[in-house]
């Protein structure tokens with residue numbers, strides 16, 4: 448078997464990095480999109496507090512609209528916090544939102560995290576809303592901190608996300624593939640394990656045990672100013688990072704043996720964690736805040752094999768500096 452290509456030549460590197468810059472500029476959210484997202488939060492806060500006055504309803508953004516990795520067409524993930532427990536029955540919330548002009552309102556009460564899905568025709572935004580599920584606010588803040596530490600993280604992560612969407616590899620719920628959150632963990636761990644590293648492990652750095660809004664302590668060091676520029680000793684370009692990202696997950700990583708851990712900033716042994724006995728454990732990605740959870744378990748064996756083949760296909764194209772081909776969309780019948 449032939450060894451995968453180790454380096455891009457300078458011409459390929461320059462072309463790939465240039466193409467990545469161009470794509471990045473194209474998919475960055477516009478000012479208008481950012482403004483509509485900000486207005487949307489204010490509008491929801493107004494609607495909900497009007498409907499249930501005196502209940503201190505707060506509207507928080509999480510997911511890609513809060514971690515700097517959204518594009519113009521990303522939906523808005525919203526968590527509302529309130530002591531008014533009846534709102535956790537999200538169908539009540541759904542009715543109120545419909546009364547205020549929201550469209551395509553659907554309440555999903557019987558999910559692990561109940562949500563309301565809807566569309567705001569005025570601001571042209573789709574939204575998933577939950578009540579008092581504050582866990583995701585923390586991991587959103589963690590991702591945002593990592594993104595801000597090194598300026599290569601945002602373009603790299605947005606381009607990999609774009610690829611996962613084009614190749615239909617990011618539908619954990621329906622497609623049996625991986626969520627955006629899982630893909631982001633793969634990117635972060637890749638950057639933590641470069642030599643020298645582009646990112647630290649924020650969970651391992653000593654941090655204050657601050658009390659969170661619900662009494663939990665902050666799990667990671669969020670002192671951005673301390674870590675900004677951490678990746679400077681690593682001089683890899685965007686093109687080299689994308690090439691090595693795909694190479695790692697296409698050929699270098701021994702999936703049989705390792706668990707990807709953003710919390711530890713390294714790979715840890717599958718057997719050591721006893722995860723070699725689990726179901727759907729071909730791809731093991733530790734949830735950074737709850738190390739018993741495998742984010743990779745949304746993919747079964749067949750699905751993992753498909754994802755792995757797609758990563759190999761992407762590497763084979765990127766190693767020839769063919770970014771556009773790598774992002775080529777599947778054709779659907781109209």
Ligand code: ATP
Pocket residue numbers: 509510511512514516517518521522524582583584586587626627628629734742
């Ligand atoms: P996209 O732009 O594709 O919507 P996203 O960053 O919003 O990407 P999602 O996978 O839609 O990512 O998830 C939204 C947020 O929900 C994540 O940022 C994360 O905070 C949280 N989340 C998603 N899946 C999990 C999970 N399995 N465990 C904990 N938190 C999760």
Ligand code: MG
Pocket residue numbers: 510511512521522523524
């Ligand atoms: Mg989202």
